[in-house]
Amino acid sequence: MPKATETLLEIDLNALDNNYRYLTSKLKPETKVLAVVKAFAYGSDSVVIAKELVDLGVDYFAVAYANEGETLRNAKIETPILVLHPLPVNFEVIVNRCLEPSIYSLKMLEAFIAFAEEIKQSNYPIHLKFNTGLNRLGFDENEISFIVEMLSKTKSVKVKSAFSHLAASEDLKLKDFTLKQINGFHKISEELTAKLGYKPLLHCVNTSGIINYPEAHFDMVRTGIGLYGFGNDKEENKHLKPVGTLKTVISQIHEVKESESVGYNRGFIAEKTTRSATLPIGHADGIPRSYGKGKGWVTINGKKAHILGNVCMDMIMVDVTSIDCQEGDEAIIFGPSTTAEELSAAINSISYELITAVSQRVKRIICRN
Ligand SMILES: *Cc1c(COP(=O)(O)O)cnc(C)c1O
Numbered sequence: 001m002p003k004a005t006e007t008l009l010e011i012d013l014n015a016l017d018n019n020y021r022y023l024t025s026k027l028k029p030e031t032k033v034l035a036v037v038k039a040f041a042y043g044s045d046s047v048v049i050a051k052e053l054v055d056l057g058v059d060y061f062a063v064a065y066a067n068e069g070e071t072l073r074n075a076k077i078e079t080p081i082l083v084l085h086p087l088p089v090n091f092e093v094i095v096n097r098c099l100e101p102s103i104y105s106l107k108m109l110e111a112f113i114a115f116a117e118e119i120k121q122s123n124y125p126i127h128l129k130f131n132t133g134l135n136r137l138g139f140d141e142n143e144i145s146f147i148v149e150m151l152s153k154t155k156s157v158k159v160k161s162a163f164s165h166l167a168a169s170e171d172l173k174l175k176d177f178t179l180k181q182i183n184g185f186h187k188i189s190e191e192l193t194a195k196l197g198y199k200p201l202l203h204c205v206n207t208s209g210i211i212n213y214p215e216a217h218f219d220m221v222r223t224g225i226g227l228y229g230f231g232n233d234k235e236e237n238k239h240l241k242p243v244g245t246l247k248t249v250i251s252q253i254h255e256v257k258e259s260e261s262v263g264y265n266r267g268f269i270a271e272k273t274t275r276s277a278t279l280p281i282g283h284a285d286g287i288p289r290s291y292g293k294g295k296g297w298v299t300i301n302g303k304k305a306h307i308l309g310n311v312c313m314d315m316i317m318v319d320v321t322s323i324d325c326q327e328g329d330e331a332i333i334f335g336p337s338t339t340a341e342e343l344s345a346a347i348n349s350i351s352y353e354l355i356t357a358v359s360q361r362v363k364r365i366i367c368r369n
């Protein structure tokens with residue numbers, strides 16, 4: 001790629017291909033793959049990523065909210081799309097755009113059936129979400145009889161899949177808890193399948209579950225963060241490549257004299273002459289304010305330049321006192337060398353938060369490195 005001349009998020013589709021192939025190499029050939037492309041495909045570009053995944057042979061997509069699924073349909077993506085967190089107000093968009101709702105409570109089931117009947121749907125695909133310990137969304141296992149009873153009275157919907165979500169698949173210290181969740185899901189799927197009289201697709205693992213719990217792949221796996229290059233594990237990360245590289249450029253360099261300050265509220269006060277480089281990227285672009293006062297850094301000509309003072313909305317100032325650089329030089333925030341995982345750790349965060357924070361005003365560039 002040519003050097004950045006403004007703030008850019010480079011999206012490397014070859015990295016995505018690599019990650020998809022690596023993750024699917026861990027699956028049995030018949031196991032289906034659901035790619036999670038919520039939140040702009042983890043802060044990148046959901047349409048570009050989804051189209052590439054279609055070419056790679058993905059079976060399913062998931063988004064969090066109905067409008068995210070609508071964006072994919074507007075881009076002519078025809079793959080089935082599971083909406084993980086619908087609300088009754090979204091039912092119309094869901095059906096109009098052939099999106100498939102996760103149904104997570106009896107109230108939702110009742111409401112969706114009533115909606116589907118009213119508009120004369122038959123066998124509309126729905127997905128039943130079971131709570132096995134995350135206590136976020138989902139039916140309780142003791143609701144299976146009610147679910148099946150409600151379903152037996154209508155032809156408007158059909159259970160395409162039943163699923164659950166693991167609370168700590170990346171944390172092997174909590175393996176006992178995860179195994180309990182997996183066993184719970186096993187029991188639920190057996191009872192549900194017996195009572196329904198047909199077998200829906202079953203799925204319960206996310207990326208770390210693919211890696212750590214091969215016995216729990218069931219019929220389909222759901223992967224998000226792994227596709228974008230992070231496996232929540234040092235060894236796994238060696239096989240995965242970050243898809244996004246966030247970079248910018250030096251707009252101006254200032255010489256700051258002893259006792260002068262940099263930025264709002266005099267967040268940095270120079271103890272000696274300091275060279276400060278101003279970059280056109282701030283908290284409105286996805287650099288959390290908590291990176292201020294040296295906690296965060298960018299890489300300029302291979303060297304770390306720490307943030308001076310407070311992060312502004314549209315800018316940061318970084319310390320380039322000992323870096324040979326000039327206005328117009330490139331600055332890399334995260335990418336394959338300083339990874340989003342490493343940078344996020346500096347503020348006790350996780351790769352997920354940092355990469356999804358890149359705001360929509362940052363220009364996206366698609367490349368194949
Ligand atoms: C976001 C999400 C995923 C993806 O998890 P990763 O850790 O990014 O692989 C899978 N399943 C559900 C229900 C989710 O909400």
